[in-house]
Amino acid sequence: MAAERLVVIGADATGMSAASQARRRRGPDDLEIVVFERGRHTSYSACGIPYWISGQVSGADALVARTAQEHRSRGIDLRLGTEVTEIDVAGRRVRTRDADGGGEAWHRFDQLVIATGAVPVRPPVSGIDAPGVYGVQTLGDGEAVLRGLERDGVRRAVVVGGGYIGVEMAEAMLRRGLSVTLLDRGEQPMSTLDPDMGLLVRKAMEGMGIEVVTGAEARAVLTGPDGRVRAVATDTGERPADLVVLGLGVRPDTELARAAGLPLGDAGGLLTDRAQRVRGHEGIWAGGDCVEVLNLVSGALQHIALGTHANKHGLVIGANIGGDYATFPGVVGTAVSKVCDVEIARSGLKESQARAAGLRYVTAVVESTSRAGYYPGAAPMTVKMLAERGSGRLLGVQIVGREGAAKRVDVAAVALTAGMTVEQMTALDLGYAPPFSPVWDPVLVAARKAAGAVR
C-alpha cells in the first residue's frame, strides 16, 4: 500500500508538534510528511522575543526549540523558504512558491494541517513602514529591532499598544536604557484586565519611569529628513521617537484558508471541531494562532494567540492523524505577563466579557501578600474575582502583584475548568507554608469575599 501523505503548512509550534506526534505513531512507510515553511526558522518561541531584545536571552538560537535539521533527522521532509500560495480543497493539493522567487509547484495531500499562525496588526496610518518602526512577531523582527538599537542616537522608544507584547517590549526598551512611552487607545493599558486592575499596572509602569499615554491612538508615524521615524502623532500631540515598536497584537493569518472557502469565524480564525479538524472537512486540520478557540466560561469563540494553545493543538492533531484519539476541549482565557517586577495574570472573563456573554455577576477585590506577612520578601498582591449571581460559579480572576502573583492564577484556571463555585473554592486545600503563602492564600481571600457577595 502506498504511504498516505501529510502536508503541513507552517513549521512553528502547531505544525511541527503535529508532524512530530504523527511521525512518532506512524513510520515513513505508512505516512509521508512534508512541511512547507515560508520563513527560515522552525519551532521557535515568539513569546521569547522581548527577552532576547532586552538582552536577558543570549540569542535567537536559544529561542529555537528544535532546528530544521533535528526535524529532518526524525523523518520529516521540511522545506524552508517555501510559501504555500493556494489550497485546492477539492483537488486535495496545495500550490507552493519558493521564497527566493523560484518555481511554483503543486503537491497532493491526503491529510492537511493548516498552521499558518498570525500576523501583527499594523495600523493603516502614514509612515507605518518607515525605517525605525518594528513589529515583534518573527525572529527576523527581533534581529531588526536589535540592529535598530545599535544605531547612534537612539534614546527614545514609543511602544504602540499596551497589551502583552506592548508591556513586555516596554520593559525590554527600559532595560536597553531607552526612555519609553507606551501608547494605548483604551482607558488603561492591559485591556484584557478590567480598567481598575489595568490602572494598577499603569501606576506600576509609571513608577518604573515609563510614560503611559492612554485614550490616544497612533494617527501617523512622522519621519525626519533622513526618512527615519522621528515621532508618533497621537490624538494628544506628538511623541518623539527614535524607535517605534508595534505591540498591537495579532490577527489570524487565514488568507489562504479564506481563498480556499474554508470556514472562518467572526475574529477571522478557522473554525474547527473538538479534534481540531476544520469544520466539515475530513482530513483537513488546523490549530494555533490561525484558529478560533472555544472559551469554556463564556461559551463563545475567541481568537487567542498563545504558544501553549498552539502546542496543545499540534499534539491533538498529531495524535489524531497518528491513529490515536485526542481532543482540545477549549480554553478559559488564562494569560500571564510581567513588566519588570510587576506580575499580571488573568483567567476567565473580565466584566465586559461577562456582560457580553449575558452573565450577571458580583465582584470582589482584595489586597493580600505573596507570603506570610512576616516572612522576608512578602509582596503585595491585588486579586479581583467575578462570580455568577445566584449560582456563585467562578467567572474570572485578575491578579496584579509582584513576585509570586502571576502563577496563582492557575488555581482559578483549574477551578474555572471544573465549574467550581467561589463557595467551593473557599475550602480548597492550597499549599501553605510561610515562605509561600499567608495562611489564607490570596485566591482564597478573594473567594471568601466573592462568596459573601453572592450570599
Place this chain on the structure above:
Amino acid sequence: MAAERLVVIGADATGMSAASQARRRRGPDDLEIVVFERGRHTSYSACGIPYWISGQVSGADALVARTAQEHRSRGIDLRLGTEVTEIDVAGRRVRTRDADGGGEAWHRFDQLVIATGAVPVRPPVSGIDAPGVYGVQTLGDGEAVLRGLERDGVRRAVVVGGGYIGVEMAEAMLRRGLSVTLLDRGEQPMSTLDPDMGLLVRKAMEGMGIEVVTGAEARAVLTGPDGRVRAVATDTGERPADLVVLGLGVRPDTELARAAGLPLGDAGGLLTDRAQRVRGHEGIWAGGDCVEVLNLVSGALQHIALGTHANKHGLVIGANIGGDYATFPGVVGTAVSKVCDVEIARSGLKESQARAAGLRYVTAVVESTSRAGYYPGAAPMTVKMLAERGSGRLLGVQIVGREGAAKRVDVAAVALTAGMTVEQMTALDLGYAPPFSPVWDPVLVAARKAAGAVR
C-alpha cells in the same frame, strides 16, 4: 432573653477564628464569648517559628496575628494563663485552673469549641528532657531555642525527625552557622513523599552540607558532666550534639476530650461532622490540630496539623455558631515546604497511601523547569504523578525543585478536589509566559506522561 454563652478552649487559629466569626454575627447581648488559654499568647503562627529561630523573622511579635488586647477590644472575654482541666459534657460546663497554681472554677457553656491543638511527639528515650533538647511548637519553645543558641560553644545541632518541621529547622540551624545532622528513621527524609522523591530532598540537603542519617532512630539523648546534651545515640552510633531539636511531628492534644467521653479516631483526633460539630454532640464543636479530617482522595480520616486547616475550621465553626451555615468538606493532603532554596510539595496520595486505600495506580516522573528553558533563572523541577488505573483519575502529585516549584502543587490540589482525570489535566489552560513557565507547564508534562501510562 439571657445571652447564650460560648466557651472556647484554646486561643490559637481555630479558637480565635471561631470566636471572632461568631462575634461578627452576634453581639454581646446575644452571645457571651469566653476563651480559656493556658499559655500566654493568642493567634500566633507556629509555622513561622523556624523562620524566627533562623533570624529571618525579627521577633515573636511578628508571628502574632492578633493580640489578646485586640481580641478583648472586640468583645471577647479572653483569659490567658487559664487551663481547662475537665469538660463536663452532661453538665454543660468546664473546669479551669489558673496556670500560676491559683484557684479552680466551673464555667457553664451553651456552645463549646474545643481547639486544644496538638502536642509534639517526644520519643520516650532517656535524656529527652535534658537541657539543650528543644521542641518547636510554642513561642516559648522558640525563645528557649534562641537562648540555647546564644550559649558559648554551641556548634553542632542534631535535628531528630526529617518531616516538615525537621527540614525547616535544619535550614534554621544552618543559617545560624551550626553544623547540622538530620536523623530520620525512614528510608529517606520527608516521608510524606515517596522514597524516590525523598531521595531528591536528601541529596539537596547533603549538597548544602547537612549530614542526613536515615534508617536511624534516636535511642537516647546522652548528657555531659554538666547535665546538658552532648550527643544523640542512634542505631548507627553516636552523633555529637550541643543542641537537639525535636522535629518528630505532633499528635492531637485530646486528653480532655478523651476523659469527657467524646469520640476520637484512630489517630487520636476528635471526630466531627461536616459542620465541625463533634459527632453526636449538639453544641460542641472542634477544629484545628486536635481533630481528624477527611481525605477526599483516600476517603479515610487523617490527622494533619496545619494552620490553614485550623483557620478554615475556625471560620466554619464561627459561622455556624453565628447562625450562618458553613461546612468543611475535607482535605486533599496538600503540603509545601522548603530547605534553603529547595522547594518541596505534595498533594493527594503517595504510593503507600494509595495502596492502603485499595487504589491501583500508575506513576509518571518527569523533569522540567520552572521557566522557559532559555529564560534566566529557569530552575530544574521533578514532578511525580499518580493516577488511578482504568479511570485515569488523578491521585497525587509530588514536586521537588527550586524557585517556583512548590506552589505549582496548587493545580493538583484543585484538580484532586474536582476529581479530574490526568487526561483532562493535559488540556488545562495554565498561565504561560517565558518568565513563568515552559510552554508546557511541568504539571502538564507530568499529566501527559501519566495519561499515556493510563492508556
